Amino acid sequence: MRRVCLTLPTDRACAETIAATAAEAAYGARRFGVEVHLLILDTSDAETLAGHRKAVAALAPAPGVVVHHLDGAQQRAFLRQVIGRSGVAEADRVLDLMLPTGVSYGACTNRAFLFAQHLGCTSVHRRDSDSRYQELDRRPVHPIRHELAALGRPAAEVAPLMSRSRLAPAHAHRPVAMVGGSFVGEMSVDLEEINRLDPEVYREVVGLSIPTGCPEIWRNNLIAESFRGAGAAEFLGDHTTLTHVSPNQVDMCNIAFGREVYGRLPLPPATDTIGSDYFLINLVHRAQLPGVLHNRHIVNYHTGERRTDRGFLAYQVRLAKFFLATPYLDAVYTRLAGVGAALLDAEGLVRAELVAGFVRDSVRLDRTGNADRLEVLDRCYRRLGGRYTAAADLLAARREELLDRAARDMADYALLIDAWAALTRSRVLQPTAPRVGVTP
Template structure:
C-alpha cells in the first residue's frame, strides 16, 4: 500500500489546525486508499504542547491513518539514533544533531526532520502544512490540497498530461516523473511586510527589491516585487485548475507543498536559523532542473496567530526578514548556477545530483561580504525612515551587524556540510524503520514494520 507523510511542524499553539489537518489525513486515506502518517513535530512551549497532546488524542480514529506527535525530546532521540547509524564520528554526530534540531527557529530544519522521519516510516512523499493555515470550503466541504498531491505526485508527466487543465512542459521532459505538487495561500499577506507597504510603499519596494537577483529588466523587477508575499490574492476556490510544468517558487507556498521521496532523500533544505524563505530551496532546484510539477488552486487560507501581533513577535519576524534578505545574496548566486546547469543537475536516471548542488553552495561561501554590508545599510535607513517600533529593529540590527554578516555566510557552510552527510542520514533513517516513531494511541492503525 502506498504510504505518505502529512506533516505539521509547529512551535506555537495551533490546536485548531491540528484538528483540521487530521481531517485532511482521513480524507486522503478514505479517497485514495493510501496509508497516511500524520506527523506533528512539536517545538511548542509546555502549555501549548499539553493542549496539542489533548487535541491529538481526541482525533477520531480513521482507517488508514496513523498519528505521530513528537516533542523535541522524542525528535532528538530519533535523530541521535540516525546520526549514529549514519556512521558519523561522535563530534560529527553532535554537529549534525545541532543542524537538524537547532535551539532557534529554522524553517528548513523542521522540514528536514520530517523528511528523515518519513524515510523511517517508509513513506513515498511528504506533504507539509503550517500552523497558521486553514482550508477553503466549497459547498460546505473543506478543499484539501492532498487531493491534487495524491493524484499527481510520482506519476509520469506524459501519463497525466491529459488530466491537467493545461500543460507547459518543456520539450523532452514528459518522460520524467512529477516530483512536486503545490498551491499557494489566499487571505492575509505577511502581517509585518503588509504594514511596511501600507506605511511607505516606496520603502516596501526598496526592501523587497533586495530579494530580486541583479540583472532583471526594471519592468520584471517591478512585477516580481508586486507578486512577492502576496500568494494567490483573495480568489475563492470554485473548482479545480491544474498546470503541469516546472513550478515557479513564486507560485506556491511551503504551507501547501508536497515532495516526492526521490527529491528529499538526496538533497535537504538549508538549516539556516531565524531566516524566512530558507525552506524554498528545493522548489528553486526542481524548477531549474526542469522537473515536472503540478501547480494547483487548492490554496490554503493564511492567517496570523496572536503571537505575530505582539511586539516580541513583530521583532522576531523583522529579524528573520532581514536575515532572509542577507541570505538571498548567497542563494541567488546558487540559483544562477542551478539555472545555468539545467538538465545537468540530473543524473542518468533523472535524479538530482547532490554533489553538483553542494558544489554550487560551496562556491557561494566565498562571496565578498561587502554586498551584505550594503544591504544592512539599506535596512538601517529604511527602518529608521519608517520610525516607531521599526527604529527598534534598526537598533537591534546595528547591534548585531558583525554577527549577522557572519551568520549569513556560515549558514551556507552549514548547508554544504549537511548536504555532504544527507544521503547517509536518509539511508540510516530508512534502516531505522518505524520502530522509533510510535503511533500516538492504539486507536489508530499502527505503523507497519518494513
C-alpha cells in the first residue's frame, strides 16, 4: 500500500489544528486508499505538550491512518540513531542542524522529510499550526485531495484531471514533483501595522526582500503582492493548473513534495529566519519539474504570542535574518535558473552536489549589501518609533553577529546537503511513537 506523510510541526498550543489535520489524514486515506502517516513533530513546552498528548489520545481511530506524536527527546533519539548509522562526518554538528535549540522552519521540515524516508513514504504534505482549512457547504476543503491525485504521476497522466495545463510537451514525461496552494486571511508576515503607520516605510522594508536589479515595474508589483498569499479569495470550487509552479504562488503551510525532491535535498536549517523553508519550492521551479497549482487555500492567522512584546521582538529578528539571507539565496537561485533542466541527472533526479556547490559559493558574497540592509531597517524602524525603536536597538546590538550568521547559515546548509544522501540511506527501525488508528 502506498504510504504518505502528512506532517504538522509545532512548538505552540494547537489542539484544534491537530484534530483538523487528523481529519484531513482520514479523508486522504479514505478517498485514495493510501496509508497516511500523520506526523506531529512537537517541540512545545511541557504544559503545551501534555495538552497535545490529550488531543492525540482523543482522536478517533481512522482506517488507514497512523499517528506519530513525537516530542523533542523522541526526535533526538531517532536522529542520533540515523546519524550514527550513516557514518557522516561531524555527527554532532549534523544533529545540531537537524534539531537546533532555536526556532528553525527548515529544520523542523527536514526532520519530517527524514522520518518520511524511514517510514517508506512516497510524499510529504506539510501544514502549519497557525492555520486552518476553508469550508464549502460546511465541509473542510482539504488540499490533500489534489496532492494525492497528482504527486509522483507522469504529468501526461495528470493533465486530463486539471482545469488547465501550461506545461510544455517536452516535460510531460516527468512525474509531478510538487503540489501546492497558498493561504488566505492575515499576511504570512505581520507587516500590516507598518503599512498602516507609514506606507512609505512599508515599501522600503518589504523592498528588502526583492532581488537587486529587479525592474521597477516588477518591483512595485512584487512589493504589493509579498506576504499576502491569495488575499481574500473565497473557495467556491476547484481550479487546478499543471505547470512549473511559481514560488510566489504557494506557501509552505499548503505544500506537498514527492520523495524524488526531499530525498535528494534538505531545506536550509537556519535558525530564527522566516522563509528559510522555501528553498525546495524555488528549486522545483528552476529545475523545470512539473507541479500542480490549486486553489484550496489554507486560512492563515497570527497567534496571540506574536503580538506580545517578547513575540514581536523575536519575530523582528526572524524577519531581519530573512532580509539578510535574501542575497545569498538569490545568488543560488540565479545559478539554478542558469542551469535549468541540467540540474537533473540522467534519471531525472536533482544533482545535489551541484546545488551544494552553488550554496557553498554564495558564502563568499560581499557583505556590504547586508550592512546596508541593516541600516535601512534601523532608519525605518526609528522613523516608526514606539516598539519599533526597541526592535532597532536590538538589531543594532546584534549587528555583527547577524551579518556573520547569514553567511554561516549558508555554509551550514552546504554541510547538511553533503550529509543528506547518507542520512536518507541509513535504514533504521521505524521510530517508536504513539500510534492511533492502525489498519492491519
